[in-house]
Amino acid sequence: MVIDFDRTIAYRCAACGEITYGDFSLFELSGKKGISVHCACGESNISITADGRTSFNVELDCVICDSPHKYSLKFDTLAKRDCNDFQCPEVGVGLAFIGKNKSVNMAMEESEAMVGDVLMACGLEHTGKNGILMLKALDKIQDLSENDNLKCHCGSRVIDIEVRENEIVLKCCVCGTKSVIDISEIKKNGFSRLSKIIIGQK
Ligand SMILES: [Zn+2]
Ligand SMILES: [Zn+2]
Ligand SMILES: [Zn+2]
Structure with a gap:
């Protein structure tokens, strides 16, 4: 053997x-x-x-x-x-x-x-190899939203979330301001620890 x-x-x-x-x-x-x-x-x-x-x-x-x-x-x-x-x-x-x-x-x-x-x-098949990270990011964003920590600089809390292959686009439904979160930002460990996202504010 x-x-x-x-x-x-x-x-x-x-x-x-x-x-x-x-x-x-x-x-x-x-x-x-x-x-x-x-x-x-x-x-x-x-x-x-x-x-x-x-x-x-x-x-x-x-x-x-x-x-x-x-x-x-x-x-x-x-x-x-x-x-x-x-x-x-x-x-x-x-x-x-x-x-x-x-x-x-x-x-x-x-x-x-x-x-x-x-x-x-989950409707995320187009995210390919970024899939797990996108799923996690989406979960995080929804979590922020449920806890009132996702809003626009205009004060609106009605935010449209679009997941693309390499980025997540957040768009305010009231004033139209957009914020693009690139996959490289999501890959950084800090993303999962964000306590709030305010669109249109750096
Ligand atoms: Zn684990
Ligand atoms: Zn707005
Ligand atoms: Zn790696």
Whole structure:
């Protein structure tokens, strides 16, 4: 029997929403340092570090709920199972997959298809790879609106929200003032912490 020590890790970056892939060997996990894979945007990483002799901690920031998540992974499980998935406890979306290359790729593809279905159900299928971020941003904007924190400089609270592929356009239905929120602004971590949006006011 030939034992395959190579493993693949795939995760969704919490900052930019892209999927990042990395390869490692089970031997690389033997040291104290463990391994980590970084997204090309430089804003996030996923790490696997030793937790005692027989298990590991898998840690990453969550693209869905913005919190850091920590999972325990037994060495046995990692060695034997073709694919281990790590989901956000808030929503059943796979954030990361670790295992054999083929199985990980397949699992991520399936997960992408599932996310696609959710986006379709929300009428956001045109946002493509920005889908999850747009969904989150829209949720945030609706949240602000419900709490009276979305308004126009003219005083109006009747705001039209249009989600495009790379931006969200907010338009006041009274005076017509527009505010465009670019995807790069949404990708910045501060967006989810905004306490109010006032259109036409910088
Ligand atoms: Zn990224
Ligand atoms: Zn989460
Ligand atoms: Zn207005």
